[in-house]
Amino acid sequence: MTTVRAGWILTQRELAHWVREPWAPIFGVLFSIMLLLVFGFLFGGAITLPGGGDYIDYLLPGMLALSMMFGVETTATAMANDARKGITDRFRSMPIGSASVALGRVGADMTNSAVELFVMVVGGLLVGWRITSDPASAALAVLLLLLLRFAVLWIGIFLGLSFRGSGATVAVQVLVWPIGFLSTAIVSAETMPAWLGAIAAWNPLSATATAARQLFGNPTGVTGGVLEDGAVWLALAWPLVLVAIFVPLSARAYRRLRA
Amino acid sequence: MHTLIAEGLRKRYGDLSALDGFDLHVPAGVIHGLLGPNGAGKTTAVKALTTLIDISEGRASVAGFDVRTQGAEVRRRIGLIGQNAAVDEVLGGRQNLIMFGRLYGLTRAEAASRADELLAVFELTEAAGRAVSTYSGGMRRRLDIAAGLILTPAALFLDEPTTGLDPRARNEVWNSIREVAGRGTTVLLTTQYLDEADQLASQISVMNHGKIIAEGTPDALKRQVGGDRVTVTVGLRDSLDAVVHGLPAGAAVDAETRTVTVELTGESLAGVVRALDEMNVVPEDLQLRRPTLDEVFLTLTEKEAVR
Numbered sequence: 001m002t003t004v005r006a007g008w009i010l011t012q013r014e015l016a017h018w019v020r021e022p023w024a025p026i027f028g029v030l031f032s033i034m035l036l037l038v039f040g041f042l043f044g045g046a047i048t049l050p051g052g053g054d055y056i057d058y059l060l061p062g063m064l065a066l067s068m069m070f071g072v073e074t075t076a077t078a079m080a081n082d083a084r085k086g087i088t089d090r091f092r093s094m095p096i097g098s099a100s101v102a103l104g105r106v107g108a109d110m111t112n113s114a115v116e117l118f119v120m121v122v123g124g125l126l127v128g129w130r131i132t133s134d135p136a137s138a139a140l141a142v143l144l145l146l147l148l149r150f151a152v153l154w155i156g157i158f159l160g161l162s163f164r165g166s167g168a169t170v171a172v173q174v175l176v177w178p179i180g181f182l183s184t185a186i187v188s189a190e191t192m193p194a195w196l197g198a199i200a201a202w203n204p205l206s207a208t209a210t211a212a213r214q215l216f217g218n219p220t221g222v223t224g225g226v227l228e229d230g231a232v233w234l235a236l237a238w239p240l241v242l243v244a245i246f247v248p249l250s251a252r253a254y255r256r257l258r259a
Numbered sequence: 260m261h262t263l264i265a266e267g268l269r270k271r272y273g274d275l276s277a278l279d280g281f282d283l284h285v286p287a288g289v290i291h292g293l294l295g296p297n298g299a300g301k302t303t304a305v306k307a308l309t310t311l312i313d314i315s316e317g318r319a320s321v322a323g324f325d326v327r328t329q330g331a332e333v334r335r336r337i338g339l340i341g342q343n344a345a346v347d348e349v350l351g352g353r354q355n356l357i358m359f360g361r362l363y364g365l366t367r368a369e370a371a372s373r374a375d376e377l378l379a380v381f382e383l384t385e386a387a388g389r390a391v392s393t394y395s396g397g398m399r400r401r402l403d404i405a406a407g408l409i410l411t412p413a414a415l416f417l418d419e420p421t422t423g424l425d426p427r428a429r430n431e432v433w434n435s436i437r438e439v440a441g442r443g444t445t446v447l448l449t450t451q452y453l454d455e456a457d458q459l460a461s462q463i464s465v466m467n468h469g470k471i472i473a474e475g476t477p478d479a480l481k482r483q484v485g486g487d488r489v490t491v492t493v494g495l496r497d498s499l500d501a502v503v504h505g506l507p508a509g510a511a512v513d514a515e516t517r518t519v520t521v522e523l524t525g526e527s528l529a530g531v532v533r534a535l536d537e538m539n540v541v542p543e544d545l546q547l548r549r550p551t552l553d554e555v556f557l558t559l560t561e562k563e564a565v566r
Contacts, residue, residue, distance in 0.1 A: 009361045016358075017349045020390060086345035090406070093309045093339035095331055096362055258313045 003097030010091075010104020011111065025112060028074070029119045032067040036060070036120065039186055040127060050190045053219025060124040061141070061212035062185035067116060068145050069180055069205050072152040072159075075109050076172045079160020092257065102157055102250060106150070113149045117142065132217030141215035144235045148208045151239035154246035161253035185209045188221030201227055204238035211235035260323075262287045262414050262445040263308060268317035270303055270469075277303040279469030281317070285462070287413075290436065290446040292460030294453065296560065300469040301449035302342070305416050308447070309339045322413035338407025338415045338444075342422060344399040345406075346391050352402050353378060353387040359406045370409075377405040381435055397428025404435050414445045421455060433459060453556055465559050473559050481549045483559075486523045489531050492544035493517045505538045506531065 018025050044055045082088045091101050131138050159172055184206040189197035210231040213220045222228040263285035270278040277300045285291040295301050306312045308319055310330040324332040346355045353374050360370030378384045381401040407415055421429040436459055440446050450456050456463050457477045465473040493502050503512050503519055511520045521531055528547060
């Protein structure tokens with residue numbers, strides 16, 4: 001049994017879940033759309049962008065990046081649940097490669113997030129968001145968003161394998177909020193106190209959000225400097241750094257199950 | 260030829276020795292009971308034999324393959340049924356078996372036909388399409404066991420398979436386990452329930468503090484703690500005290516149920532009956548019984564605690 005084939009079978013397991021219980025993924029997407037509407041229309045009227053521009057154009061790429069980052073919670077919860085129910089141990093007692101479990105998670109979660117991204121883009125276009133760049137740039141923006149999802153996926157695998165109790169999962173579900181909001185996903189860093197703005201601006205999530213804004217041809221809320229000029233590079237580098245850290249940590253956590 | 264061999268296994272977690280010189284030899288095709296209280300190291304032993312954890316010291320093999328150096332070969336020949344029913348609750352029973360079958364390397368068609376076979380054997384055909392979350396505890400367990408049998412393993416490991424099940428479900432699972440052994444698979448069954456080991460296992464190893472403290476057939480183990488017992492129920496017409504006085508010393512009296520229990524060490528059953536007859540006592544009931552495994556177990560673990 002090759003690791004890739006086993007990974008694909010485990011991906012299919014997740015797809016079969018959607019057919020059985022479509023409400024779970026649908027609710028996930030509805031939640032993202034609700035956030036979009038809350039910030040776009042409820043709070044949005046009170047938000048003015050430094051440097052001008054329509055707030056919905058600023059907001060949407062940020063919301064896309066935010067929903068990719070929130071995916072860490074899906075991954076961690078799924079990993080922790082399988083470990084708690086003994087399903088991970090059953091997989092480990094079977095003749096499949098040791099990377100299969102992680103690979104299945106990658107396949108399932110990336111598919112899930114790609115669908116979510118698609119729905120949110122369509123939803124955004126319906127509420128007035130506009131892509132003003134060329135298709136190649138827009139495609140690159142989507143790829144960078146998915147790269148962020150791929151990076152946090154490994155954080156989720158690591159967390160899910162490391163603390164298996166459901167309490168830890170709750171901690172992740174709570175912590176994604178301050179980490180998500182302490183970024184430029186929703187408001188520009190230039191409207192924040194300097195020290196807070198600096199943290200928000202250098203949040204990996206902000207790099208992806210800014211790069212996506214540039215590539216979709218939307219206002220970035222950033223004026224000059226490396227954060228604007230190097231946004232695409234930062235959006236490439238940050239996730240790769242996270243992957244370089246969390247893939248080995250995940251592998252170690254998986255080996256530690258043998259301790 | 261032994262299907263399962265463990266020699267001098269040690270596994271330490273910090274200061275705690277979960278396995279402390281664990282030895283086990285299980286011949287092919289039998290149900291072997293691994294009996295012990297909570298924390299005795301039963302689950303650790305199963306995890307060591309199924310390649311889930313690294314062993315600190317010692318040697319173990321399954322179906323002739325070393326668990327340390329030939330893990331992949333071992334995993335091709337075992338089924339593991341852990342303490343929780345490790346099946347996907349969202350999917351249907353048949354979907355679960357097909358998924359596991361494909362993970363074991365079967366094609367989709369092979370996995371589907373194997374799934375149907377196993378569903379029939381474990382009487383789950385009717386529920387095959389339903390989500391596992393709607394299954395009863397016993398059904399879940401049966402599906403769980405079926406999933407461990409997809410490749411007809413040389414050895415099936417069952418870690419406390421009936422914990423939390425009602426008596427009816429427990430019987431269903433027991434039948435499933437007998438079914439498995441009947442097809443030639445060696446079964447290692449861990450349990451805290453002594454009647455479960457008594458019912459199913461032909462050989463029992465009693466485990467405490469990470470090692471085996473006694474081994475044998477259920478009957479031999481029972482003999483180890485003493486002989487058969489006779490329990491006499493005394494009617495209201497007779498004096499309980501008088502009966503106790505007339506019987507050999509050391510009889511245990513229960514005034515509430517009006518029973519007197521005598522351990523038959525030097526005494527024979529006929530001797531007890533003769534003594535009652537001499538006293539002109541006609542007992543309401545007279546029962547001869549072996550010590551229960553519970554008594555065996557308590558005696559053995561107490562002896563160990565004293566040492």
